[in-house]
Amino acid sequence: MSPGQHEVWRRHGAAPPVTALDSCSVELIRQRLASAQRRETPAHMRFKWRHSGTAAVMLLLCEVNGQVSLLLEERNHRLKSHPGDMCFAGGKCEPGESAERTALRETFEELGLPECAVEIVGEMHPVPNQANTLQVHPLVGVVRGPLDLRLNRAEVHRAVVLPLAHFYNPAVRSLVSFRSWGLSIPAYTTDKPGLRIWGLTAFVLFEFLCRIAAPASPRL
Structure with a gap:
């Protein structure tokens, strides 16, 4: 974890910056993601890309049992x-397909959530997969209303919903070395025995948490 990441993580406090997915909270997330994209790319995100393909993932925010x-x-x-x-x-992105289109398509194919159910609120800098053969573009989406999932069982064993507040509990995270980048990032346990979030997924999740914790720039 870089010194800058340490500072952002310290500022998180004990609770997430939003507690509902109302219009004001969604706009706050949108602005903070946009502000982070406008700032200079942090040193730990300046990758040396090989000739690589493109992929996209979707971080989906929803409201379940009254919790973001x-x-x-x-x-x-x-x-x-x-x-x-x-x-x-x-x-992976199909030929001529944008990262946003890929993320929406894969969300439908894997979880059964149609495009009309997902509001894209931001994106983050791409990161390489472990073999550095793919540029993985993280998108952030919001699902309004009740979740109506139709899992593709060939790819998905189960869907797991975790409150955003879960990730602010020090008891569920431990610092681990991430690849050979000289970084330490949190790995997160879940409420499912033996199931944890680590590797690239944990890295993207941590970057997301850093961005929504950081105040937006004065230009917003």
Whole structure:
């Protein structure tokens, strides 16, 4: 974790910056994501890209049991790649397809959520997969109203909804080394025994939490 990340994490406090997905809260998230995109790319996000393909993932915010929550997936345990891992909906971009279109398409194909159910509120800097063969573009979406999921069981073992406040509990996170970048990032436990969020998913999640914790720039 870089010194700048340490400072942002310290400012998080004990609670998330939003407690509902009303219009004001969604606009706050939108502004803080946009502000982060306008600032200079932090040193730990300045990657040396190889010739690579493109992929996209969708961080989905929803409101469940009166709490702002994140919707994740546990991958099918029979998949050849990362079986049983926690992840966000996403996949490779098809030729000529934008990252936003990919994220929406994969969200529908994996979770059954149609495009009209997801409001895109921002994006973050792309990150490489472990082999550096893909630029992975994280999008952030909001799902209004009750969740009506139709899981693609060939890819998704189950959907997991965790309150945003869960990630602000020090008891659920531990610092781990991330690849060979000289960074330490949180890995998060869940309320499902043995199931945790780590690797690229944890890195993207942590970057998202840093961005929504940081105040927007004066230009907003």
